Amino acid sequence: MAGPLEGIRVLDLTRVLAGPYATMVLCDLGAEVIKVERPDGGDMARGTGPFIDGESSYFLSLNRGKKSVILDLKDEQGKRLFLELVKKCDVLVENFVPGVMDRLGVGYEVVKEHNPRIIYASVSGFGQTGPYTKRPALDIIVQGMGGMISITGEPGGPPIRPGASLGDIAAGLFTAVGILAALHERERSGQGQMLDVAMLDCQLALLENAFARYFATGQVPGPIGTRHPVTTPFQVYETSDGQITVAFVGGAKDQWPLFCALLDRVDLIDDERFQNSWSRTQHYDELNPMIVEGMKKKTSGQWLKELEEARIPCGPVNDIIQVAQDPQVRARDMITEVPHPKGGKVKVVNSPIKLSRTPALVKGPAPGHGAHTKAVLEELLGLDNDVTDPSS
Amino acid sequence: MAGPLEGIRVLDLTRVLAGPYATMVLCDLGAEVIKVERPDGGDMARGTGPFIDGESSYFLSLNRGKKSVILDLKDEQGKRLFLELVKKCDVLVENFVPGVMDRLGVGYEVVKEHNPRIIYASVSGFGQTGPYTKRPALDIIVQGMGGMISITGEPGGPPIRPGASLGDIAAGLFTAVGILAALHERERSGQGQMLDVAMLDCQLALLENAFARYFATGQVPGPIGTRHPVTTPFQVYETSDGQITVAFVGGAKDQWPLFCALLDRVDLIDDERFQNSWSRTQHYDELNPMIVEGMKKKTSGQWLKELEEARIPCGPVNDIIQVAQDPQVRARDMITEVPHPKGGKVKVVNSPIKLSRTPALVKGPAPGHGAHTKAVLEELLGLDNDVTDPSS
Numbered sequence: 001m002a003g004p005l006e007g008i009r010v011l012d013l014t015r016v017l018a019g020p021y022a023t024m025v026l027c028d029l030g031a032e033v034i035k036v037e038r039p040d041g042g043d044m045a046r047g048t049g050p051f052i053d054g055e056s057s058y059f060l061s062l063n064r065g066k067k068s069v070i071l072d073l074k075d076e077q078g079k080r081l082f083l084e085l086v087k088k089c090d091v092l093v094e095n096f097v098p099g100v101m102d103r104l105g106v107g108y109e110v111v112k113e114h115n116p117r118i119i120y121a122s123v124s125g126f127g128q129t130g131p132y133t134k135r136p137a138l139d140i141i142v143q144g145m146g147g148m149i150s151i152t153g154e155p156g157g158p159p160i161r162p163g164a165s166l167g168d169i170a171a172g173l174f175t176a177v178g179i180l181a182a183l184h185e186r187e188r189s190g191q192g193q194m195l196d197v198a199m200l201d202c203q204l205a206l207l208e209n210a211f212a213r214y215f216a217t218g219q220v221p222g223p224i225g226t227r228h229p230v231t232t233p234f235q236v237y238e239t240s241d242g243q244i245t246v247a248f249v250g251g252a253k254d255q256w257p258l259f260c261a262l263l264d265r266v267d268l269i270d271d272e273r274f275q276n277s278w279s280r281t282q283h284y285d286e287l288n289p290m291i292v293e294g295m296k297k298k299t300s301g302q303w304l305k306e307l308e309e310a311r312i313p314c315g316p317v318n319d320i321i322q323v324a325q326d327p328q329v330r331a332r333d334m335i336t337e338v339p340h341p342k343g344g345k346v347k348v349v350n351s352p353i354k355l356s357r358t359p360a361l362v363k364g365p366a367p368g369h370g371a372h373t374k375a376v377l378e379e380l381l382g383l384d385n386d387v388t389d390p391s392s
Numbered sequence: 393m394a395g396p397l398e399g400i401r402v403l404d405l406t407r408v409l410a411g412p413y414a415t416m417v418l419c420d421l422g423a424e425v426i427k428v429e430r431p432d433g434g435d436m437a438r439g440t441g442p443f444i445d446g447e448s449s450y451f452l453s454l455n456r457g458k459k460s461v462i463l464d465l466k467d468e469q470g471k472r473l474f475l476e477l478v479k480k481c482d483v484l485v486e487n488f489v490p491g492v493m494d495r496l497g498v499g500y501e502v503v504k505e506h507n508p509r510i511i512y513a514s515v516s517g518f519g520q521t522g523p524y525t526k527r528p529a530l531d532i533i534v535q536g537m538g539g540m541i542s543i544t545g546e547p548g549g550p551p552i553r554p555g556a557s558l559g560d561i562a563a564g565l566f567t568a569v570g571i572l573a574a575l576h577e578r579e580r581s582g583q584g585q586m587l588d589v590a591m592l593d594c595q596l597a598l599l600e601n602a603f604a605r606y607f608a609t610g611q612v613p614g615p616i617g618t619r620h621p622v623t624t625p626f627q628v629y630e631t632s633d634g635q636i637t638v639a640f641v642g643g644a645k646d647q648w649p650l651f652c653a654l655l656d657r658v659d660l661i662d663d664e665r666f667q668n669s670w671s672r673t674q675h676y677d678e679l680n681p682m683i684v685e686g687m688k689k690k691t692s693g694q695w696l697k698e699l700e701e702a703r704i705p706c707g708p709v710n711d712i713i714q715v716a717q718d719p720q721v722r723a724r725d726m727i728t729e730v731p732h733p734k735g736g737k738v739k740v741v742n743s744p745i746k747l748s749r750t751p752a753l754v755k756g757p758a759p760g761h762g763a764h765t766k767a768v769l770e771e772l773l774g775l776d777n778d779v780t781d782p783s784s
Binding site for chain 1: 397398399400408421436437440442444449519523527529530533537539543553555565566568569570573576585586587593597600601602604613614615618619620623626628640674703704709710713714715716723724727739740744745746748750
């Protein structure tokens with residue numbers, strides 16, 4: 001079965017993470033992604049460890065299924081070939097600092113002249129406009145500037161960065177959404193357009209509720225450990241032998257009395273301070289020590305069994321090995337294998353987009369640097385060997 | 393200017409966060425989103441504080457621009473009207489626990505019979521298949537089970553949940569991507585399909601690099617404060633009067649000597665342990681104390697000025713107020729206003745999807761419960777007042 005984006009061709013100038021994550025999502029959905037890399041080493045993610053048989057695990061994961069074409073955009077012939085490829089593609093994605101594409105002579109105005117139907121997507125730290133536009137940014141810079149670090153951690157504790165690269169990945173996902181929305185619009189108008197996604201803007205989009213609370217109350221959200229700012233219980237609790245998560249479904253009125261019974265605190269069932277999620281949050285400092293004390297009286301296994309029977313959402317706090325071995329993760333085929341460029345197999349995380357008729361699919365291995373230069377230039381531009389030798 | 397999804401109509405049965413986030417993204421892009429709410433209070437997010445003039449700030453932010461229709465799917469007439477609406481819509485989104493839609497008699501097989509072109513998107517904690525399928529889940533449950541909490545925090549410190557609801561929001565974004573990909577495919581095939589997104593699956597997708605590292609090395613990633621697992625420097629540093637973030641652009645070979653000079657540690661420039669990002673990460677324990685010591689010798693303001701001049705990515709660690717007041721955030725119009733249902737204005741975070749020709753746009757206020765029942769049923773189904781009274 002072909003993926004839903006079969007027939008869409010993406011010219012991909014992106015490096016490292018935000019852009020490559022966006023094009024990975026599109027590639028898994030069936031788009032043909034042609035990664036254009038510079039002659040000197042290509043995507044710098046190729047140099048990021050740890051390595052598997054000399055290849056970057058970081059690069060292998062993000063670039064599975066893509067093609068690699070070496071073109072030197074600082075060279076006239078490279079630029080000419082690039083603009084010929086532009087005519088054959090539906091989407092262009094780049095994540096240079098704003099201004100670089102114009103300096104290379106391949107900014108949106110030039111590209112649009114060669115292909116008015118192209119969707120030209122730019123991902124950058126701060127966007128194509130505004131006072132910071134030309135500043136370089138990386139994940140932690142926007143996680144710091146956008147407020148994520150300010151609300152992650154223990155109250156009064158050291159700053160904490162969430163363990164995933166949310167600065168990049170959120171921007172990658174919004175870029176994929178924007179590209180697909182623009183492709184949809186092109187079906188009607190016949191015209192392309194430019195998409196301008198800023199990593200900083202996407203941090204605000206992730207934090208919409210922190211901003212909503214601030215706008216509602218004037219109070220600045222701060223770090224609160226594992227609990228939730230507006231619903232209780234909703235956090236990690238220590239049990240007698242480990243940790244588990246517990247949270248209530250909003251509006252499920254039976255969960256509080258059931259939970260009180262499991263805590264052996266039926267005296268709290270009718271306590272007027274604790275009758276709904278918001279009132280329990282308002283009285284958190286009184287309520288939480290009682291829950292903490294009760295949770296310590298049984299093992300994680302006992303708690304998970306009893307909470308599941310009561311239909312109260314709960315779960316273990318898994319490390320990465322435990323996740324990879326989890327029966328649900330295996331049943332959903334969320335860890336899959338692709339060939340390693342040098343033989344053998346590499347495990348990668350699969351696409352979470354499960355479509356019934358045209359499923360997403362990890363298409364194959366990440367490409368060697370320039371592995372498809374000849375094939376792509378021959379197939380799309382009808383060029384022969386001499387011209388397609390990047391050293392010529 | 394109309395948004396790129398102008399003309400797409402979404403029947404939205406979702407509640408609280410993952411589903412409403414997906415339909416918010418589509419709504420801002422121009423889709424017409426018809427939120428179907430149960431008679432008894434509707435979306436439970438309406439009860440989530442803090443409140444602005446009696447309305448939930450949580451609900452107002454996520455549901456801006458949507459329409460609200462009250463239908464009781466447990467009632468035969470409500471179900472009949474719902475299935476008539478199905479015929480008029482392009483997309484259906486629901487985030488019930490798997491099995492609920494079937495029990496209500498509006499599962500995919502039934503809906504498909506009424507509209508074979510519909511994209512039927514289900515968002516759930518664990519997906520429509522696998523041993524955990526029927527378990528309820530909320531954000532922290534999947535952040536715990538998916539590994540995010542295991543890699544967030546200080547080494548040896550307490551568990552930390554990232555401050556945003558990444559369990560829900562990641563699923564919302566992948567759902568939006570999946571819906572748009574399926575709509576694209578429908579242009580060619582004329583057929584709809586079912587999309588099955590699991591919050592747990594999406595956690596793995598966010599953590600692809602943690603899994604890549606584990607698969608490459610067999611070592612279990614753990615929490616590491618604010619630093620990055622494979623690149624150095626990349627973290628929050630204390631200055632003489634606060635905290636800032638610093639990170640190097642991958643492959644930029646001049647940044648190390650420039651940074652050493654600013655640290656007043658030119659002796660480190662040629663130290664063979666520190667010549668690239670990966671080798672600096674391998675020697676983190678030797679290197680970091682020297683950087684930490686040097687960073688404390690200047691103020692945040694001095695550092696930001698000097699690092700910017702050296703084109704080394706850096707930034708402040710902002711709280712939510714500082715983000716809202718940031719000149720770049722303002723220049724990008726990332727905080728916008730919508731009318732409050734009871735008068736006045738409410739601030740919300742804007743869409744980060746900036747398209748040149750058909751920009752995303754926050755369309756208007758969140759709807760009162762059932763505010764559009766009459767108008768939608770009249771307009772789409774040609775029904776008169778009597779039938780559209782939900783109490784009839």
